[in-house]
Amino acid sequence: MRRVTLTQFLIEEQRKKQIIQSDLRLLLEVVARACKAISIAIGKGGLADVLGSAASENVQGEVQKKLDVISNEILLEANEWGGHLAAMASEEMDHPYAIPHRYPKGEYLLLFDPLDGSSNIDVNVSVGTIFSVLRCPEGIVQPEEHHFLQPGARQVCAGYAVYGPTTLLVLTLGSGVHAFTLDREFGSFVLTQRDLTIPPETKEFSINMSNMRHWEPPVKRYIEELLAGKTGPRGKDFNMRWVASMVADVHRIITRGGIFMYPRDAREPDKPGKLRIMYEANPMSFIVEQAGGAATNGRQRILDVQPQTLHERVAVFLGSRSEVERVTSYHLE
Numbered sequence: 001m002r003r004v005t006l007t008q009f010l011i012e013e014q015r016k017k018q019i020i021q022s023d024l025r026l027l028l029e030v031v032a033r034a035c036k037a038i039s040i041a042i043g044k045g046g047l048a049d050v051l052g053s054a055a056s057e058n059v060q061g062e063v064q065k066k067l068d069v070i071s072n073e074i075l076l077e078a079n080e081w082g083g084h085l086a087a088m089a090s091e092e093m094d095h096p097y098a099i100p101h102r103y104p105k106g107e108y109l110l111l112f113d114p115l116d117g118s119s120n121i122d123v124n125v126s127v128g129t130i131f132s133v134l135r136c137p138e139g140i141v142q143p144e145e146h147h148f149l150q151p152g153a154r155q156v157c158a159g160y161a162v163y164g165p166t167t168l169l170v171l172t173l174g175s176g177v178h179a180f181t182l183d184r185e186f187g188s189f190v191l192t193q194r195d196l197t198i199p200p201e202t203k204e205f206s207i208n209m210s211n212m213r214h215w216e217p218p219v220k221r222y223i224e225e226l227l228a229g230k231t232g233p234r235g236k237d238f239n240m241r242w243v244a245s246m247v248a249d250v251h252r253i254i255t256r257g258g259i260f261m262y263p264r265d266a267r268e269p270d271k272p273g274k275l276r277i278m279y280e281a282n283p284m285s286f287i288v289e290q291a292g293g294a295a296t297n298g299r300q301r302i303l304d305v306q307p308q309t310l311h312e313r314v315a316v317f318l319g320s321r322s323e324v325e326r327v328t329s330y331h332l333e
């Protein structure tokens with residue numbers, strides 16, 4: 001079989017479908033290179049001084065891990081000088097990052113969760129990087145926070161890397177979802193799966209059950225029905241998995257089906273959920289929809305939500321279409 005590297009794939013897509021601009025191709029190559037560097041940093045583990053906390057907090061009041069900070073810096077440094085970006089925004093930075101004046105500027109906005117699932121770092125469980133690409137509004141040279149606040153449906157491209165037993169890069173440019181595996185001997189990402197599709201039916205769900213007492217009634221009802229198994233209203237047994245790295249949980253669902261949920265939580269009623277719309281929910285929803293699945297906040301398609309602030313949170317229900325539609329319909333009843 002002919003090996004197709006990420007570079008080749010992007011050039012061929014550009015020729016075939018004319019959907020990729022040269023700048024966007026450069027952007028994806030640079031992000032992929034940054035993910036390679038993050039994968040190497042993570043892989044050092046206890047051999048280098050990269051594990052543990054960084055003695056700092058991010059804007060959401062979460063203690064940063066050293067690797068949260070390292071991964072953020074890798075992505076910033078890799079992307080600031082190529083001329084393909086207008087600005088960047090990250091889960092780990094209070095405000096958007098302006099491209100330094102000494103470099104040319106491009107037409108895209110890059111948003112990322114540099115290290116997703118970072119609580120898993122110290123226990124050697126899969127973590128990842130999630131990214132989203134938007135177009136900078138026309139005529140804007142110094143993008144500000146409100147220029148990033150576009151609904152997810154406007155994403156040009158989105159992807160994630162999973163740093164697991166292998167390092168995988170999964171991406172969509174709006175025509176299907178494709179997976180690339182890092183070939184460590186050659187140092188390049190190689191296309192290993194084209195047009196990933198999520199099975200519409202499933203027997204697997206993914207949620208942090210310890211929060212059950214804080215959920216809203218429709219979520220409690222939905223989960224109770226799954227837990228009732230064969231003799232309950234669903235007439236079949238369901239299995240549960242929760243890695244606590246969104247990338248790993250979503251990647252499993254993209255591979256073999258399932259539903260992933262992080263519902264709104266009564267503990268912090270002013271926060272509609274834990275996951276961040278710009279860095280986590282939007283890119284993952286774009287990918288899941290492109291793979292034939294669905295993604296809602298319980299009431300509305302996530303990609304249609306108009307974000308109000310950069311670090312806004314949202315409830316997330318995504319994965320196999322029939323299950324997402326069911327739990328959404330319970331919210332709307």
Ligand code: AHG
Pocket residue numbers: 062091113115116117118119208244245246247274
């Ligand atoms: P991050 O490490 O970027 O802060 O994200 C962690 C998120 C997500 O990856 C995961 O699904 C969820 O938090 C796990 O939450 P719990 O610890 O509440 O299970």
Ligand code: MN
Pocket residue numbers: 113115116117246280
């Ligand atoms: Mn995350």
Ligand code: MN
Pocket residue numbers: 068091113114115116117118
């Ligand atoms: Mn993170």
